Amino acid sequence: MSKAQNNEAVTHRLLKKNRSSAKRNERTGKIIVFTSAAIIIAATIAITLFLGYKGLKTFFVFDIDIWNFLTSTTWDGTSESGAFSFIFGSFAVTFLAALFAAPIGIGSAIFMTEIAKKWGQKVLQPVIEILVGIPSVVYGLIGVTVIVPLIRNHIGGLGFSLLAGMIVVGVMILPTITSISADAIKAIPIDIKDAAYGLGATRWQTIYKVIIPAALPSLMTAIVFGMARAFGEALAIQMVIGNVKGLPDSITDQAATLTSIITLDMPHTTYGSVHNSLLWSLGLILLVMSYVFIIIIRVVSSRRKI
Amino acid sequence: MDKYSYEVENMNLWYGEHQALYEINMKIPKNKVTAIIGPSGCGKSTFLKGLNRMVEMVPGVKVAGKIKYNGEDILNPNYHPEELRTKVGMVFQHPNPFPKSIYENVAFGAKIQGIRNKSKLEGLVEKSLKRAAIWDEVKDRLNTSATGLSGGQQQRICIARAIANEPDVILMDEPTSALDPISTLRVEELIQQLKEHYTIIIVTHNMQQASRVSDKTAFFLNGELVEFDDTDRIFSNPGDKRTEDYISGRFG
Ligand SMILES: Nc1ncnc2c1ncn2[C@@H]1O[C@H](COP(=O)(O)OP(=O)(O)O)[C@@H](O)[C@H]1O
Ligand SMILES: [Mg+2]
Numbered sequence: 001m002s003k004a005q006n007n008e009a010v011t012h013r014l015l016k017k018n019r020s021s022a023k024r025n026e027r028t029g030k031i032i033v034f035t036s037a038a039i040i041i042a043a044t045i046a047i048t049l050f051l052g053y054k055g056l057k058t059f060f061v062f063d064i065d066i067w068n069f070l071t072s073t074t075w076d077g078t079s080e081s082g083a084f085s086f087i088f089g090s091f092a093v094t095f096l097a098a099l100f101a102a103p104i105g106i107g108s109a110i111f112m113t114e115i116a117k118k119w120g121q122k123v124l125q126p127v128i129e130i131l132v133g134i135p136s137v138v139y140g141l142i143g144v145t146v147i148v149p150l151i152r153n154h155i156g157g158l159g160f161s162l163l164a165g166m167i168v169v170g171v172m173i174l175p176t177i178t179s180i181s182a183d184a185i186k187a188i189p190i191d192i193k194d195a196a197y198g199l200g201a202t203r204w205q206t207i208y209k210v211i212i213p214a215a216l217p218s219l220m221t222a223i224v225f226g227m228a229r230a231f232g233e234a235l236a237i238q239m240v241i242g243n244v245k246g247l248p249d250s251i252t253d254q255a256a257t258l259t260s261i262i263t264l265d266m267p268h269t270t271y272g273s274v275h276n277s278l279l280w281s282l283g284l285i286l287l288v289m290s291y292v293f294i295i296i297i298r299v300v301s302s303r304r305k306i
Numbered sequence: 307m308d309k310y311s312y313e314v315e316n317m318n319l320w321y322g323e324h325q326a327l328y329e330i331n332m333k334i335p336k337n338k339v340t341a342i343i344g345p346s347g348c349g350k351s352t353f354l355k356g357l358n359r360m361v362e363m364v365p366g367v368k369v370a371g372k373i374k375y376n377g378e379d380i381l382n383p384n385y386h387p388e389e390l391r392t393k394v395g396m397v398f399q400h401p402n403p404f405p406k407s408i409y410e411n412v413a414f415g416a417k418i419q420g421i422r423n424k425s426k427l428e429g430l431v432e433k434s435l436k437r438a439a440i441w442d443e444v445k446d447r448l449n450t451s452a453t454g455l456s457g458g459q460q461q462r463i464c465i466a467r468a469i470a471n472e473p474d475v476i477l478m479d480e481p482t483s484a485l486d487p488i489s490t491l492r493v494e495e496l497i498q499q500l501k502e503h504y505t506i507i508i509v510t511h512n513m514q515q516a517s518r519v520s521d522k523t524a525f526f527l528n529g530e531l532v533e534f535d536d537t538d539r540i541f542s543n544p545g546d547k548r549t550e551d552y553i554s555g556r557f558g
Contacts, residue, residue: 192404199415213405
Protein backbone atom coordinates (compact mmCIF):
# COMPACT_ATOMS: atom_id res chain seq x y z
CA MET A 1 0.00 0.00 0.00
CA SER A 2 1.36 3.42 -0.96
CA LYS A 3 1.65 6.18 1.54
CA ALA A 4 -1.10 8.22 -0.11
CA GLN A 5 -3.49 5.29 -0.07
CA ASN A 6 -2.62 4.63 3.50
CA ASN A 7 -3.35 8.23 4.41
CA GLU A 8 -6.63 8.10 2.63
CA ALA A 9 -7.63 4.98 4.48
CA VAL A 10 -6.73 6.60 7.79
CA THR A 11 -8.73 9.71 6.93
CA HIS A 12 -11.64 7.57 5.90
CA ARG A 13 -11.54 5.63 9.11
CA LEU A 14 -11.28 8.84 11.12
CA LEU A 15 -14.23 10.39 9.31
CA LYS A 16 -16.29 7.28 9.81
CA LYS A 17 -15.38 7.23 13.47
CA ASN A 18 -16.27 10.92 13.72
CA ARG A 19 -19.57 10.41 12.05
CA SER A 20 -20.55 7.52 14.23
CA SER A 21 -19.46 9.38 17.37
CA ALA A 22 -21.51 12.39 16.23
CA LYS A 23 -24.48 10.08 15.95
CA ARG A 24 -23.76 8.64 19.34
CA ASN A 25 -23.45 12.15 20.80
CA GLU A 26 -26.75 13.10 19.31
CA ARG A 27 -28.41 10.06 20.78
CA THR A 28 -26.85 10.74 24.20
CA GLY A 29 -28.03 14.36 24.03
CA LYS A 30 -31.54 13.28 23.20
CA ILE A 31 -31.60 10.79 26.04
CA ILE A 32 -30.40 13.41 28.54
CA VAL A 33 -32.94 15.99 27.40
CA PHE A 34 -35.87 13.57 27.34
CA THR A 35 -34.93 12.11 30.71
CA SER A 36 -34.76 15.56 32.25
CA ALA A 37 -38.19 16.43 30.94
CA ALA A 38 -39.57 13.11 32.13
CA ILE A 39 -38.10 13.60 35.60
CA ILE A 40 -39.72 17.03 35.96
CA ILE A 41 -43.10 15.73 34.90
CA ALA A 42 -42.79 12.65 37.08
CA ALA A 43 -41.78 14.79 40.07
CA THR A 44 -44.78 17.06 39.64
CA ILE A 45 -47.16 14.14 39.32
CA ALA A 46 -45.56 12.37 42.29
CA ILE A 47 -45.81 15.45 44.52
CA THR A 48 -49.42 15.98 43.53
CA LEU A 49 -50.34 12.35 44.14
CA PHE A 50 -48.42 12.14 47.40
CA LEU A 51 -49.88 15.36 48.79
CA GLY A 52 -53.33 14.36 47.55
CA TYR A 53 -53.05 11.00 49.29
CA LYS A 54 -51.74 12.46 52.55
CA GLY A 55 -54.03 15.47 52.53
CA LEU A 56 -57.22 13.60 51.70
CA LYS A 57 -56.60 11.02 54.43
CA THR A 58 -57.97 13.58 56.88
CA PHE A 59 -61.34 13.32 55.24
CA PHE A 60 -61.44 9.69 54.20
CA VAL A 61 -59.53 7.94 56.98
CA PHE A 62 -60.09 10.22 59.97
CA ASP A 63 -63.58 11.05 58.72
CA ILE A 64 -63.33 14.75 59.29
CA ASP A 65 -66.04 16.79 57.63
CA ILE A 66 -64.49 18.71 54.74
CA TRP A 67 -66.87 21.63 55.13
CA ASN A 68 -66.07 21.93 58.83
CA PHE A 69 -62.36 21.77 57.99
CA LEU A 70 -62.65 24.64 55.52
CA THR A 71 -64.88 26.91 57.62
CA SER A 72 -64.07 26.32 61.29
CA THR A 73 -61.67 28.62 63.07
CA THR A 74 -60.84 26.33 65.99
CA TRP A 75 -57.45 24.70 65.71
CA ASP A 76 -56.56 22.31 68.47
CA GLY A 77 -55.26 19.34 66.61
CA THR A 78 -58.44 17.32 67.14
CA SER A 79 -60.95 16.18 64.57
CA GLU A 80 -62.96 19.36 65.23
CA SER A 81 -60.13 21.49 63.81
CA GLY A 82 -60.69 23.84 60.91
CA ALA A 83 -58.30 25.82 58.76
CA PHE A 84 -60.34 28.91 58.05
CA SER A 85 -58.17 31.32 60.06
CA PHE A 86 -55.09 30.23 58.14
CA ILE A 87 -56.81 30.28 54.76
CA PHE A 88 -57.98 33.76 55.61
CA GLY A 89 -54.51 34.74 56.84
CA SER A 90 -52.81 33.47 53.70
CA PHE A 91 -55.24 35.26 51.41
CA ALA A 92 -55.10 38.45 53.48
CA VAL A 93 -51.30 38.56 53.40
CA THR A 94 -51.30 37.74 49.69
CA PHE A 95 -53.79 40.42 48.68
CA LEU A 96 -52.42 43.08 51.01
CA ALA A 97 -48.87 42.39 49.83
CA ALA A 98 -50.02 42.63 46.21
CA LEU A 99 -51.89 45.84 46.96
CA PHE A 100 -48.70 47.26 48.38
CA ALA A 101 -46.24 45.84 45.87
CA ALA A 102 -48.18 46.13 42.58
CA PRO A 103 -48.27 49.95 42.32
CA ILE A 104 -44.66 50.28 43.44
CA GLY A 105 -43.47 47.44 41.20
CA ILE A 106 -45.32 48.65 38.10
CA GLY A 107 -44.28 52.24 38.86
CA SER A 108 -40.62 51.24 39.07
CA ALA A 109 -40.98 49.20 35.90
CA ILE A 110 -42.33 52.25 34.06
CA PHE A 111 -39.59 54.37 35.54
CA MET A 112 -36.80 52.08 34.40
CA THR A 113 -38.17 51.43 30.94
CA GLU A 114 -39.80 54.71 29.91
CA ILE A 115 -38.53 57.55 32.08
CA ALA A 116 -34.90 57.00 33.01
CA LYS A 117 -33.64 54.14 30.87
CA LYS A 118 -29.96 54.59 31.62
CA TRP A 119 -30.40 55.10 35.33
CA GLY A 120 -32.90 52.27 35.43
CA GLN A 121 -30.49 49.85 33.80
CA LYS A 122 -27.47 50.97 35.80
CA VAL A 123 -29.05 51.28 39.25
CA LEU A 124 -32.53 49.82 39.48
CA GLN A 125 -31.82 46.60 37.59
CA PRO A 126 -28.94 45.53 39.92
CA VAL A 127 -30.97 46.56 42.97
CA ILE A 128 -33.78 44.28 41.85
CA GLU A 129 -31.38 41.41 41.22
CA ILE A 130 -30.00 41.85 44.74
CA LEU A 131 -33.52 41.89 46.21
CA VAL A 132 -34.25 38.58 44.44
CA GLY A 133 -31.10 37.02 45.82
CA ILE A 134 -31.63 37.94 49.49
CA PRO A 135 -32.74 34.82 51.37
CA SER A 136 -36.16 34.77 52.96
CA VAL A 137 -34.78 34.55 56.49
CA VAL A 138 -33.00 37.88 56.08
CA TYR A 139 -36.28 39.56 55.15
CA GLY A 140 -37.77 37.98 58.25
CA LEU A 141 -34.94 39.24 60.47
CA ILE A 142 -35.27 42.76 59.14
CA GLY A 143 -39.02 42.51 59.62
CA VAL A 144 -38.63 41.46 63.24
CA THR A 145 -36.00 44.07 64.12
CA VAL A 146 -37.27 47.04 62.11
CA ILE A 147 -40.87 46.69 60.94
CA VAL A 148 -42.37 45.02 64.00
CA PRO A 149 -41.07 47.65 66.53
CA LEU A 150 -42.02 50.42 64.11
CA ILE A 151 -45.62 49.20 64.01
CA ARG A 152 -45.68 48.63 67.78
CA ASN A 153 -44.44 52.13 68.53
CA HIS A 154 -46.24 54.15 65.91
CA ILE A 155 -49.44 52.32 65.01
CA GLY A 156 -50.22 50.08 67.95
CA GLY A 157 -50.61 46.47 68.93
CA LEU A 158 -47.76 44.06 69.48
CA GLY A 159 -46.19 44.82 66.15
CA PHE A 160 -46.36 41.17 65.10
CA SER A 161 -49.28 41.50 62.73
CA LEU A 162 -50.89 41.08 59.35
CA LEU A 163 -49.50 44.51 58.52
CA ALA A 164 -45.93 43.42 59.25
CA GLY A 165 -46.51 40.32 57.12
CA MET A 166 -47.91 42.40 54.30
CA ILE A 167 -44.91 44.72 54.30
CA VAL A 168 -42.27 41.99 54.50
CA VAL A 169 -43.92 39.81 51.87
CA GLY A 170 -44.72 42.88 49.78
CA VAL A 171 -41.03 43.78 49.63
CA MET A 172 -40.18 40.17 48.80
CA ILE A 173 -42.51 40.04 45.80
CA LEU A 174 -41.60 43.55 44.63
CA PRO A 175 -38.71 42.38 42.41
CA THR A 176 -40.88 39.66 40.85
CA ILE A 177 -43.57 42.16 39.91
CA THR A 178 -41.06 44.80 38.80
CA SER A 179 -39.01 42.60 36.54
CA ILE A 180 -41.95 40.87 34.83
CA SER A 181 -43.66 44.25 34.36
CA ALA A 182 -40.51 45.81 32.97
CA ASP A 183 -40.17 42.98 30.44
CA ALA A 184 -43.81 43.46 29.46
CA ILE A 185 -43.41 47.20 28.94
CA LYS A 186 -40.19 46.70 26.99
CA ALA A 187 -42.08 44.35 24.67
CA ILE A 188 -44.56 47.06 23.62
CA PRO A 189 -43.63 47.91 20.03
CA ILE A 190 -42.06 51.32 19.55
CA ASP A 191 -44.47 51.79 16.61
CA ILE A 192 -47.48 52.45 18.79
CA LYS A 193 -45.57 54.81 21.04
CA ASP A 194 -44.58 56.77 17.94
CA ALA A 195 -48.24 56.79 16.92
CA ALA A 196 -49.21 58.37 20.24
CA TYR A 197 -46.46 60.98 20.14
CA GLY A 198 -47.32 61.70 16.52
CA LEU A 199 -50.87 62.54 17.57
CA GLY A 200 -49.66 65.10 20.08
CA ALA A 201 -49.66 62.94 23.22
CA THR A 202 -47.25 63.86 25.98
CA ARG A 203 -45.03 61.24 27.58
CA TRP A 204 -47.47 60.72 30.47
CA GLN A 205 -50.44 60.47 28.15
CA THR A 206 -48.54 57.91 26.11
CA ILE A 207 -47.80 55.91 29.27
CA TYR A 208 -51.36 56.09 30.65
CA LYS A 209 -53.35 55.78 27.48
CA VAL A 210 -51.22 53.49 25.34
CA ILE A 211 -48.41 51.69 27.14
CA ILE A 212 -50.24 50.58 30.29
CA PRO A 213 -53.41 49.43 28.48
CA ALA A 214 -51.35 47.54 25.91
CA ALA A 215 -49.26 45.89 28.61
CA LEU A 216 -52.19 45.26 30.96
CA PRO A 217 -52.56 41.48 30.52
CA SER A 218 -48.84 41.04 31.14
CA LEU A 219 -48.94 43.41 34.10
CA MET A 220 -51.76 41.30 35.56
CA THR A 221 -49.63 38.21 34.99
CA ALA A 222 -46.81 39.92 36.88
CA ILE A 223 -49.11 40.62 39.82
CA VAL A 224 -50.44 37.05 39.89
CA PHE A 225 -46.88 35.68 39.82
CA GLY A 226 -46.14 37.93 42.78
CA MET A 227 -49.25 36.69 44.58
CA ALA A 228 -48.33 33.07 43.95
CA ARG A 229 -44.99 33.74 45.58
CA ALA A 230 -46.62 35.57 48.48
CA PHE A 231 -49.05 32.71 49.07
CA GLY A 232 -46.26 30.17 49.35
CA GLU A 233 -43.86 32.26 51.43
CA ALA A 234 -43.30 30.63 54.84
CA LEU A 235 -40.19 31.55 56.76
CA ALA A 236 -40.23 35.36 56.72
CA ILE A 237 -43.95 35.50 57.29
CA GLN A 238 -43.76 33.14 60.24
CA MET A 239 -41.19 35.43 61.88
CA VAL A 240 -43.38 38.55 61.79
CA ILE A 241 -47.05 37.59 61.75
CA GLY A 242 -47.40 36.39 65.34
CA ASN A 243 -48.83 32.94 64.52
CA VAL A 244 -51.95 33.34 66.60
CA LYS A 245 -54.63 30.79 65.79
CA GLY A 246 -57.89 32.61 65.15
CA LEU A 247 -59.23 35.33 62.93
CA PRO A 248 -57.56 38.72 63.24
CA ASP A 249 -59.82 41.71 64.04
CA SER A 250 -57.69 44.31 62.34
CA ILE A 251 -54.65 44.73 60.20
CA THR A 252 -52.47 45.31 63.29
CA ASP A 253 -53.72 42.07 64.87
CA GLN A 254 -51.65 38.91 64.98
CA ALA A 255 -52.60 36.16 62.59
CA ALA A 256 -51.31 32.97 61.02
CA THR A 257 -51.05 31.56 57.53
CA LEU A 258 -51.20 28.04 56.08
CA THR A 259 -47.46 28.02 55.63
CA SER A 260 -46.57 29.43 59.04
CA ILE A 261 -48.76 26.86 60.81
CA ILE A 262 -47.29 23.96 58.87
CA THR A 263 -43.71 24.92 59.70
CA LEU A 264 -44.64 25.68 63.30
CA ASP A 265 -46.81 22.65 64.13
CA MET A 266 -45.13 19.93 62.08
CA PRO A 267 -42.28 19.23 64.54
CA HIS A 268 -44.78 18.78 67.38
CA THR A 269 -47.00 16.16 65.79
CA THR A 270 -46.62 12.43 65.73
CA TYR A 271 -46.60 10.68 62.43
CA GLY A 272 -50.02 9.23 61.62
CA SER A 273 -51.92 11.39 64.11
CA VAL A 274 -54.98 13.50 63.25
CA HIS A 275 -53.00 16.67 63.86
CA ASN A 276 -50.29 15.51 61.46
CA SER A 277 -52.86 14.63 58.85
CA LEU A 278 -54.52 18.04 59.24
CA LEU A 279 -51.21 19.69 58.40
CA TRP A 280 -50.95 17.62 55.23
CA SER A 281 -54.39 18.91 54.32
CA LEU A 282 -53.13 22.48 54.74
CA GLY A 283 -50.30 21.57 52.38
CA LEU A 284 -52.82 20.21 49.91
CA ILE A 285 -54.64 23.57 50.00
CA LEU A 286 -51.33 25.29 49.17
CA LEU A 287 -50.78 22.94 46.25
CA VAL A 288 -54.31 23.43 44.94
CA MET A 289 -53.83 27.18 45.20
CA SER A 290 -50.59 27.06 43.22
CA TYR A 291 -52.48 25.21 40.49
CA VAL A 292 -55.16 27.91 40.65
CA PHE A 293 -52.54 30.66 40.29
CA ILE A 294 -51.03 28.91 37.28
CA ILE A 295 -54.45 28.64 35.66
CA ILE A 296 -55.13 32.33 36.30
CA ILE A 297 -51.75 33.25 34.79
CA ARG A 298 -52.51 31.11 31.73
CA VAL A 299 -55.91 32.67 31.23
CA VAL A 300 -54.72 36.23 31.78
CA SER A 301 -51.70 35.99 29.51
CA SER A 302 -53.72 34.40 26.73
CA ARG A 303 -55.59 37.73 26.58
CA ARG A 304 -52.43 39.48 25.44
CA LYS A 305 -53.21 41.68 22.49
CA ILE A 306 -49.71 42.22 21.21
CA MET B 307 -52.55 83.86 4.49
CA ASP B 308 -49.20 82.39 3.54
CA LYS B 309 -48.88 80.33 0.44
CA TYR B 310 -46.58 77.95 2.26
CA SER B 311 -47.14 75.47 5.04
CA TYR B 312 -43.43 75.19 5.70
CA GLU B 313 -40.50 77.43 5.00
CA VAL B 314 -37.32 75.59 5.90
CA GLU B 315 -34.19 77.74 6.06
CA ASN B 316 -30.64 76.45 6.37
CA MET B 317 -31.69 73.33 8.23
CA ASN B 318 -28.81 71.18 9.44
CA LEU B 319 -29.27 68.07 11.55
CA TRP B 320 -26.88 65.83 13.46
CA TYR B 321 -27.35 62.46 15.12
CA GLY B 322 -24.58 62.88 17.69
CA GLU B 323 -21.46 63.43 15.59
CA HIS B 324 -23.03 62.23 12.37
CA GLN B 325 -24.52 64.96 10.22
CA ALA B 326 -27.64 63.68 8.44
CA LEU B 327 -28.97 66.87 6.80
CA TYR B 328 -27.01 69.74 5.22
CA GLU B 329 -28.29 73.27 4.59
CA ILE B 330 -31.83 72.37 3.54
CA ASN B 331 -33.83 75.25 2.09
CA MET B 332 -37.33 74.41 1.00
CA LYS B 333 -40.72 76.10 0.76
CA ILE B 334 -43.56 73.61 0.88
CA PRO B 335 -46.78 74.94 -0.67
CA LYS B 336 -50.17 74.68 1.02
CA ASN B 337 -52.80 72.19 -0.12
CA LYS B 338 -50.47 70.46 -2.50
CA VAL B 339 -48.85 67.05 -2.41
CA THR B 340 -45.09 67.28 -2.06
CA ALA B 341 -43.13 64.08 -2.61
CA ILE B 342 -39.68 63.46 -1.18
CA ILE B 343 -37.60 60.94 -3.10
CA GLY B 344 -34.04 59.75 -2.88
CA PRO B 345 -31.99 56.62 -2.17
CA SER B 346 -32.24 54.84 1.15
CA GLY B 347 -30.34 56.58 3.95
CA CYS B 348 -30.29 59.99 2.26
CA GLY B 349 -32.24 61.64 5.08
CA LYS B 350 -35.86 61.59 3.85
CA SER B 351 -37.35 60.24 7.07
CA THR B 352 -35.08 62.44 9.14
CA PHE B 353 -36.27 65.53 7.29
CA LEU B 354 -39.91 64.51 7.64
CA LYS B 355 -39.54 63.84 11.37
CA GLY B 356 -37.90 67.24 11.67
CA LEU B 357 -41.11 68.84 10.45
CA ASN B 358 -43.12 67.63 13.46
CA ARG B 359 -40.13 67.49 15.80
CA MET B 360 -40.46 63.74 16.28
CA VAL B 361 -36.77 63.51 15.48
CA GLU B 362 -36.06 64.96 18.93
CA MET B 363 -37.04 61.63 20.47
CA VAL B 364 -33.70 60.25 19.34
CA PRO B 365 -31.14 60.98 22.06
CA GLY B 366 -28.30 63.26 20.97
CA VAL B 367 -30.07 64.91 18.04
CA LYS B 368 -29.22 68.51 17.21
CA VAL B 369 -31.12 70.66 14.75
CA ALA B 370 -29.96 74.06 13.48
CA GLY B 371 -31.58 76.61 11.17
CA LYS B 372 -35.18 77.66 10.92
CA ILE B 373 -38.30 75.61 10.28
CA LYS B 374 -41.23 77.95 9.86
CA TYR B 375 -44.64 76.35 10.05
CA ASN B 376 -47.39 78.78 9.03
CA GLY B 377 -44.85 81.55 9.53
CA GLU B 378 -43.76 80.53 13.05
CA ASP B 379 -40.38 78.98 13.83
CA ILE B 380 -41.11 75.61 15.42
CA LEU B 381 -37.49 75.29 16.58
CA ASN B 382 -38.13 78.13 18.98
CA PRO B 383 -37.75 76.55 22.45
CA ASN B 384 -41.09 78.04 23.51
CA TYR B 385 -42.93 76.17 20.79
CA HIS B 386 -44.67 73.08 22.22
CA PRO B 387 -44.01 70.01 20.10
CA GLU B 388 -47.26 68.38 21.32
CA GLU B 389 -49.27 71.29 20.04
CA LEU B 390 -47.44 71.18 16.73
CA ARG B 391 -48.17 67.46 16.37
CA THR B 392 -51.89 67.95 16.72
CA LYS B 393 -51.77 70.24 13.68
CA VAL B 394 -49.22 68.23 11.75
CA GLY B 395 -50.34 64.62 11.56
CA MET B 396 -48.07 61.71 10.74
CA VAL B 397 -48.61 58.39 9.00
CA PHE B 398 -45.86 55.84 9.38
CA GLN B 399 -44.25 53.24 7.17
CA HIS B 400 -45.84 50.31 8.96
CA PRO B 401 -49.50 50.67 9.87
CA ASN B 402 -49.45 51.19 13.63
CA PRO B 403 -52.97 51.20 15.04
CA PHE B 404 -53.21 50.99 18.82
CA PRO B 405 -54.36 47.61 20.15
CA LYS B 406 -57.73 49.22 20.81
CA SER B 407 -61.04 49.36 18.98
CA ILE B 408 -61.37 51.22 15.68
CA TYR B 409 -63.42 53.86 17.47
CA GLU B 410 -60.84 54.34 20.23
CA ASN B 411 -58.08 54.63 17.66
CA VAL B 412 -59.77 57.43 15.78
CA ALA B 413 -61.00 59.22 18.91
CA PHE B 414 -57.57 59.06 20.57
CA GLY B 415 -56.30 62.51 19.61
CA ALA B 416 -59.53 64.26 20.55
CA LYS B 417 -59.69 62.42 23.86
CA ILE B 418 -56.21 63.37 24.95
CA GLN B 419 -57.11 66.95 24.14
CA GLY B 420 -59.87 66.63 26.69
CA ILE B 421 -62.92 66.20 24.48
CA ARG B 422 -65.38 64.03 26.40
CA ASN B 423 -68.70 64.80 24.72
CA LYS B 424 -69.89 61.49 23.30
CA SER B 425 -71.92 62.76 20.36
CA LYS B 426 -69.12 65.13 19.41
CA LEU B 427 -66.62 62.26 19.47
CA GLU B 428 -68.95 60.01 17.48
CA GLY B 429 -69.42 62.70 14.86
CA LEU B 430 -65.70 63.25 14.64
CA VAL B 431 -64.97 59.54 14.28
CA GLU B 432 -67.56 59.18 11.52
CA LYS B 433 -66.35 62.23 9.63
CA SER B 434 -62.72 61.16 9.84
CA LEU B 435 -63.40 57.59 8.75
CA LYS B 436 -65.44 58.90 5.83
CA ARG B 437 -62.67 61.21 4.80
CA ALA B 438 -60.18 58.36 4.98
CA ALA B 439 -62.51 56.36 2.70
CA ILE B 440 -62.92 53.48 5.11
CA TRP B 441 -66.25 54.29 6.76
CA ASP B 442 -68.26 51.84 4.66
CA GLU B 443 -65.90 49.00 5.45
CA VAL B 444 -65.85 49.47 9.22
CA LYS B 445 -69.04 51.28 10.23
CA ASP B 446 -70.61 48.08 11.55
CA ARG B 447 -67.64 47.10 13.67
CA LEU B 448 -66.33 50.26 15.23
CA ASN B 449 -65.93 48.46 18.53
CA THR B 450 -63.78 45.63 17.22
CA SER B 451 -60.00 45.79 17.44
CA ALA B 452 -58.25 47.79 14.75
CA THR B 453 -55.37 45.32 14.76
CA GLY B 454 -57.65 42.69 13.22
CA LEU B 455 -58.03 44.62 9.96
CA SER B 456 -55.98 44.06 6.82
CA GLY B 457 -52.78 46.09 6.38
CA GLY B 458 -54.36 48.46 3.90
CA GLN B 459 -57.38 49.02 6.12
CA GLN B 460 -55.12 49.57 9.13
CA GLN B 461 -53.19 52.22 7.22
CA ARG B 462 -56.41 54.04 6.33
CA ILE B 463 -57.47 53.85 10.00
CA CYS B 464 -54.14 55.49 10.83
CA ILE B 465 -54.90 58.19 8.27
CA ALA B 466 -58.37 58.67 9.78
CA ARG B 467 -56.78 58.87 13.21
CA ALA B 468 -54.49 61.66 12.01
CA ILE B 469 -57.39 63.44 10.27
CA ALA B 470 -59.47 63.37 13.47
CA ASN B 471 -57.00 65.82 15.02
CA GLU B 472 -58.13 68.29 12.34
CA PRO B 473 -54.56 68.96 11.22
CA ASP B 474 -53.58 71.12 8.28
CA VAL B 475 -50.53 69.10 7.30
CA ILE B 476 -50.20 65.32 7.01
CA LEU B 477 -46.74 63.80 6.86
CA MET B 478 -46.49 60.34 5.36
CA ASP B 479 -43.34 58.23 5.54
CA GLU B 480 -43.50 55.56 2.82
CA PRO B 481 -47.14 54.89 3.75
CA THR B 482 -47.61 52.15 1.16
CA SER B 483 -44.30 50.32 1.33
CA ALA B 484 -45.83 47.60 3.53
CA LEU B 485 -49.03 47.29 1.45
CA ASP B 486 -50.11 45.16 -1.49
CA PRO B 487 -50.64 46.84 -4.91
CA ILE B 488 -54.41 47.19 -4.57
CA SER B 489 -54.23 48.72 -1.09
CA THR B 490 -51.47 50.97 -2.37
CA LEU B 491 -53.71 52.22 -5.15
CA ARG B 492 -56.50 52.97 -2.70
CA VAL B 493 -54.19 54.95 -0.46
CA GLU B 494 -52.90 56.88 -3.48
CA GLU B 495 -56.45 57.74 -4.51
CA LEU B 496 -57.11 58.84 -0.97
CA ILE B 497 -54.10 61.14 -1.02
CA GLN B 498 -55.53 62.82 -4.12
CA GLN B 499 -58.82 63.43 -2.32
CA LEU B 500 -57.14 64.66 0.83
CA LYS B 501 -55.06 67.41 -0.73
CA GLU B 502 -58.19 69.51 -1.05
CA HIS B 503 -58.16 69.86 2.74
CA TYR B 504 -54.55 69.27 3.76
CA THR B 505 -50.98 69.90 2.80
CA ILE B 506 -49.47 66.48 2.23
CA ILE B 507 -45.78 65.67 2.39
CA ILE B 508 -45.03 62.12 1.38
CA VAL B 509 -41.75 60.25 1.45
CA THR B 510 -41.57 57.50 -1.11
CA HIS B 511 -38.89 55.30 -2.60
CA ASN B 512 -41.25 54.54 -5.45
CA MET B 513 -40.77 57.03 -8.27
CA GLN B 514 -43.92 56.03 -10.13
CA GLN B 515 -45.80 56.80 -6.98
CA ALA B 516 -44.18 60.21 -6.67
CA SER B 517 -45.09 61.05 -10.25
CA ARG B 518 -48.64 59.73 -9.81
CA VAL B 519 -49.60 61.49 -6.60
CA SER B 520 -47.51 64.62 -6.18
CA ASP B 521 -47.51 68.19 -7.44
CA LYS B 522 -44.01 68.95 -6.28
CA THR B 523 -41.04 66.64 -5.86
CA ALA B 524 -37.90 67.07 -3.81
CA PHE B 525 -34.86 64.91 -4.53
CA PHE B 526 -32.56 64.27 -1.58
CA LEU B 527 -29.08 62.78 -1.84
CA ASN B 528 -26.61 62.19 1.00
CA GLY B 529 -28.42 64.59 3.30
CA GLU B 530 -28.64 67.37 0.75
CA LEU B 531 -31.62 68.70 -1.14
CA VAL B 532 -30.45 68.38 -4.73
CA GLU B 533 -33.51 69.65 -6.50
CA PHE B 534 -37.04 70.75 -5.67
CA ASP B 535 -39.47 71.55 -8.43
CA ASP B 536 -42.80 70.71 -10.05
CA THR B 537 -43.16 66.96 -10.29
CA ASP B 538 -43.69 67.13 -14.07
CA ARG B 539 -40.45 68.96 -14.50
CA ILE B 540 -38.44 66.70 -12.18
CA PHE B 541 -39.53 63.64 -14.14
CA SER B 542 -39.34 65.09 -17.63
CA ASN B 543 -36.58 67.62 -17.56
CA PRO B 544 -34.61 67.63 -14.30
CA GLY B 545 -32.18 70.49 -13.76
CA ASP B 546 -29.48 68.45 -12.07
CA LYS B 547 -27.51 65.58 -13.56
CA ARG B 548 -27.78 63.62 -10.26
CA THR B 549 -31.58 63.84 -10.33
CA GLU B 550 -31.62 62.59 -13.88
CA ASP B 551 -29.35 59.68 -12.97
CA TYR B 552 -31.56 58.76 -10.04
CA ILE B 553 -34.92 58.89 -11.81
CA SER B 554 -33.60 56.99 -14.79
CA GLY B 555 -32.53 54.26 -12.37
CA ARG B 556 -28.82 54.70 -12.85
CA PHE B 557 -28.22 54.41 -9.11
CA GLY B 558 -29.97 53.88 -5.78
N1 LIG C 1 -32.04 57.16 15.14
C1 LIG C 1 -30.92 57.39 14.45
N2 LIG C 1 -29.72 57.48 15.07
C2 LIG C 1 -28.59 57.71 14.38
N3 LIG C 1 -28.52 57.86 13.06
C3 LIG C 1 -29.67 57.78 12.36
C4 LIG C 1 -30.93 57.54 13.02
N4 LIG C 1 -31.90 57.51 12.08
C5 LIG C 1 -31.28 57.72 10.89
N5 LIG C 1 -29.94 57.89 11.05
C6 LIG C 1 -28.96 58.15 9.99
O1 LIG C 1 -29.34 59.30 9.29
C7 LIG C 1 -29.21 59.09 7.90
C8 LIG C 1 -30.54 59.33 7.22
O2 LIG C 1 -31.45 58.32 7.62
P1 LIG C 1 -32.98 58.34 7.21
O3 LIG C 1 -33.50 59.70 7.42
O4 LIG C 1 -33.64 57.24 7.93
O5 LIG C 1 -32.90 58.01 5.65
P2 LIG C 1 -34.05 57.59 4.62
O6 LIG C 1 -35.37 57.75 5.28
O7 LIG C 1 -33.85 58.50 3.45
O8 LIG C 1 -33.77 56.18 4.24
C9 LIG C 1 -28.66 57.70 7.70
O9 LIG C 1 -27.26 57.81 7.54
C10 LIG C 1 -28.97 57.01 8.98
O10 LIG C 1 -27.99 56.06 9.30
MG1 LIG D 1 -36.90 56.29 5.72
